[in-house]
Amino acid sequence: MDKKIVATTLERIAAFLELKGESGFRVRAFQNSAQAIQGFSGTLEEGLASGKLATVPGVGKATLEIVSELLSTGSSTVLAELEKETPRGLLEMMKISGLGVAKIRMIHENLGVENLDDLERAANDGSLAKLPRFGAKTAANVLKGISYLRRSSDFRLFHHARAEANALGKALEAVPGVASALIAGAVRRRCEIIGDLEFVIKLNGQRDTVIAALGSVEGIIEFQPKSSRTVILKFSSGTAANVTLSNDETFGPDLAQATGSANHNTMLEEFARDKGFLWTEDGLVRDGEAVHCATETAFFEILGLQFIPPELREGTTEVEVAERGELPKLLEQDSLKGFLHCHTNYSDGSSTVEEWAETCRDLGYDYLGITDHSQAATYAGGLSEEDVAVQHAEIDNVNSRISGVRVLKGVEVDILADGSPDYGPEIRSAFDFVIASVHNRYGMSSDEMTGRILRTLDDPSVSILGHPTGRLLLARDPYPMDVAAVLQKAAEVGVAVEINSDPQRLDLDWKNVKLALDLGVTISIGADAHNTSAANNVELGVGIARKGWVETGNVLNSFSTEEFLEHAQRRRKS
DNA sequence: GCCGTTTTCGGCCCGACTGTTTTCAGTCG
DSSP states (O other), rough: OHHHHHHHHHHHHHHHHHTTTTHHHHHHHHHHHHHHHOOSOOHHHHHOOOOOOGGOOOOOOOHHHHHHHHHHHOOHHHHHHHHHOOOOOHHHTTTTTOOOHHHHHHHHHOOOSHHHHHHHEEESSEEEHSSOOOOOHHHHHHHHHHHHHHTTTTOOOOOHHHHHHHHHHHHHHHTTTTTEEEEHHHHHOSSSSEEEEEEEEEESSSSHHHHHHHHTTTTEEEEESSSEEEEEEETTOOEEEEEEEEOOTTTTHHHHHHOOOOOHHHHOOOOOOOHTTTEETTTEEEEEEEEEOOSHHHHHHHHHHOOGGGGGGGSSSSSHHHHHHHHOBOOOGOOOEEEEEOOTTTTTTOHHHHHHHHHHHHHHOOOOEEEEEEEEEEGGGGGGHHHHHHHHHHHHHHHHOSSSSEEEEEEEEEEETTTOOOOOOHHHTTEEEEEEOOOOTOOOOOHHHHHHHHHHHHTTOOOOSSSSTTTTTTTOOOOOOHHHHHHHHHHHHHEEEEOOOTTOOOOHHHHHHHHHHHOOOOOOEEEEHHHHHHHHGGGHHHHHHHHOOBBBBBBBBGSHHHHHHHHHHHHHHH
């Protein structure tokens, strides 16, 4: 069983207990165990059998029982009981920023609110604002939160959607008469949030029998033939998948059609028309005759275009650039020599310096930068000046014992409200490099926030601007800020701008990555991992970099160790 | 609920901000 499903179950249990008013410590224990399970290396089945899972910190008797029940029956009686007691809608309300357990209970108990619709009514008719310690602003925030939730509820994060698409692809390939099933659409383009899934399947059996068989794929609740060649499948999970039935003759254009964004497809259609082709849902036609085209490579070749990587098919300038044969050679993950932005057990991470060193060595990196939180980040266990000295001694020690990878002394300093980076200049200069990030005061005006960050960029100790816009996908908008001004300044002063690879951040947005490149900004791909099991987050950041047209030479951590250090520190000397 | 014992019960992170209030509860990171 997928660790994510187990972790989600534990998180839901924690949320229900919180809503019930259980001890905060009990709640946190379940949240911790969810994290611990997700970070467990090895399969849960083996871990349970060998007893290794029981030795993981944060995993106790209750967690083990839930895991073992989930593995054997696929569900949890603890969770089922809780779901019976508490309306589901209340859990959904927890996602509204500004509403916590106490307020939700107050709303539920006093106004009988059980779901988002009830809540919206209460916010609109004034009854919400009349509750003690509620007011007009709270009601307005709630309405804003509801509309945000509704807008985002049809989307999922990329990594979740891709996991689902992979599983679904396998199920489709198991259908008799299906030779292969390829993931297309937004997942293939590596969009950061995904609505419907798209597949193209190649048939080696009768179309009608395959269509009939699709209806019996596990988990399908609705089955809707859309045209003679496309079918919409709806799953009990809420996912919808558009499936195009293809064959050797039209596979290339079909895959391209199902992959490109609407804008890209329009551009490509127009381009094809200029070249004397008609490109429709039924394939490619010239002079009234179907053009056989078994692969996408052949499709682009026939049109006289360079192969356009799926990530670029967004309808910006990719078609004209491909016609000139000038598409970039996009970044590949194995071009990264350095692993940046990770947290250890010194602050809010759970892996040790040594574990990080071993993991990065095994992954083939030349260097890694440990970047725990700074002292102002009290919520995340930020390091005091004394802690910094202790950690630096430990890093020296690990470097003397482990070969094949070099551990660099980095830090993620908080950008304070006035724009100065945390710690004094002496402490900051003790680090090999400094990431500066905003972690509070999101409510500033655009002018204030822009000024705050511009001041940070002026500080010569700062090497990288971390998660530059602060967005949390499907949960929180970027803080208001003049992105172009910040990128312009970063280019001028030589501060690299991060693509944060945390699946919920993927910040900088790919559209702004492209803008950053145009302005001459160096990009840094940061993992922002809190556990070695999240080391491969980097792959998600690389996807965003590719989407933003990034080549190896644009990336700070594709530099050698010496080049990286030189770039990170060059302003300190002047 | 988990942990760590000075083993079987006490401790578990907290400061800043927001929106409500005239002193602070609730939320967030």
